[in-house]
Amino acid sequence: MFHRILFFAAALAALLALPFAGTAAAEKTVYELKRDIPYLAANAKADSYRRDRCTLDLYYPADSRGFATVIWFHGGGLTAGSKHIPSQLKNHGFAIAAVNYRLAPGGKTAKDAPNAGVKVTDCIEDAAAAVAWVYRNIASFGGDPKKIYLTGHSAGGYLTLMVGMAPKYLAPYGLSPADLAGLMPLSGHTITHFTARRERNISILQPVVDELAPLYFVRTPNLPPILLITGDRELEMVGRYEENAYLMRMLKLNKHPVTLYELQGYGHNMTEPAMPLLVNYLKKENVAK
Structure with missing residues (x-):
């Protein structure tokens, strides 16, 4: 009899808990996605190709306020690729802005292609324009402009570092690297990008460190x-x-906060195991859940 009473009490408690569980589910964060938002300033010099490429997608917690934003730059050697929102970064309480930018010519680009004259500096300038747009507009979606983090894989990691370390790219917008909350490049070049070297007929095996190098x-x-x-x-x-290890060492010598992870057993396409590290980093920053 005693066991039957306990069973009845447990069943009743479970029934009573159902409305509460439903309420909790109803309070789950709701995310919205806005696609193909133009990010160039109205007075920016832009041909049709630049106008077409310079858009971003914004995935954000619509019922939250004061959230952080992670800006994601896609990879592809600065000559290929397109914006996408990494699924592993979704639903952690922060917004994600996935950015398209102009692409430099690849090996098979026709001389009359819309991007035939694009240089690596143009890619960086577009990335900076996207960051400036997010900084100026994220508050209208509920976000905090003081909590903007840059990230991306390969070429996207290079853009992250160039925009976040070279002051001249954000300066036209009245911003500086100090206005950013953090940089989180995945396998990004820290020397001069190989596409920039190719523009000058320099081999990928010849390292260069100049004004197109984060270092x-x-x-x-x-x-x-x-x-x-x-x-x-x-x-x-x-x-x-080794590029990233040297960047880490030089940043430390210059008293800048920096951390380096090497993912053993993974090659250049290491985004899958890297994503949890990004999220954990943002949790430590108290901007992810």
Whole structure:
């Protein structure tokens, strides 16, 4: 009899809990997606190709306020690829802005192609324009412009570092690297990008560090915290881990906050195991859940 009473009490408690569970489910964060938002300023010099490419998708918690925003730059060597929102970054309480930018010519680009004259500097300028748009507009969606993080894979990681370390790209918008909350490049170049070197007929096996290299800007004051993630040094693209390790060392010597992770057993396409590290980093920053 006693056991039957306990069973009845447990069943009753479960029934009573159902409305509460439903309420909790109803309070779950609701996310919205806005596609193909133009991010260039109205007075920006832009042909039809630039206008077409310079858009972003914004995935954000519509019923929240004061959330952080992660800006994601796609990879593709600065000559290929398109914006997408990584599924592993969704539903953690922050917004994600996925950015398209102009693409430099690849090896098979026709001379009369719309992007035939695009340079690596144009890619960086577009990335900076997207960051400026998010900074100026995210508050209208409920976000905090002081909580903007940049990330991306490969070429996207390079853009993350160039926009976040070279002051001249954000300066036209009245912004500086100090206005960003953090940089989180995945397997990004820290020397001059190989596409920029190809523009000057320099081999991928010839390293260059100039004004198109994040390493060139390690003495920029008030850089945001930087999280570097690469694949295994023996499986990565040419010297990619070593580039990042040297950037880490020089940033530390210049008293900038920086962390480096090497993902053992993973090559250049290391985004899958890297995503949890990004989310955990943002949790430590108290902007992810």
